[in-house]
Amino acid sequence: MSAIQPLNLIVDIASGRLEPATTVVTRRLSDMRGMYADAAAEAALIERDDSVVYKVFQYDVPEETGQLFVCTTVLEPGRVGDEYFMTKGHYHRVRDRAEVYYGLRGEGQVVLMTEDGRCSSVELRPGAVAYVPPCYAHRTVNTGTGELVFLAVYPGDAGHDYESIERSGFSARVLEYNGSPTLVEQEPSGGSR
DSSP states (O other), X not given: XXXXXXXXXXXXXXXXXXXXXXXXXXXXXXXXXXXXXOHHHHHHHHHXXXXXXXXXXXXXXXXXXXXXEEEEEEEOOOEETTXXXXXXXXXXXXXXXXXXXXXXXXXXXXXXXXXXXXXXXXXXXXXXXXXXXXXXXXXXXXXXXXXXXXXXXXXXXXXXXOHHHHHHOOSEEEEEETTEEEEEEOOOOSTTO
């Protein structure tokens, strides 16, 4: 195992930034093309304003057993049609790895899906700890009117499998229904469904 010196990481609650962050990932609507159910609304939003949907601030460690990645995510408020802004979603490449999210600011849900398509969600808000068990795909959805900011910790060897979600999508989505966020089940049929 690689040796890493002990260190402090600072989370700026106001900005959502993790300092120091060795990697910053920025995803715009165009990076999420095909992830939202309403393709026409998605295309119109991208054409009008290719907004940032979320940013991840990560402290990198060796991708090996025994290490832990730490990151914060700032997920912007907004909707594509009736569907709330969300992260791309992924399985861990090493399927038996879990992850923990800790809510810092805002309101949202973590949508979880088993490989056979069963979906559920758990609330994410300040002080809430969302546990993502091994073998579950997961994505985070901002159901509030402000930024959703959360801290995530996961094993260094977990990796990310975005490709499975790009191909098959999630079998449920969080939609605004009668003024409230609602988990709506559907058949997965590709990243756009």
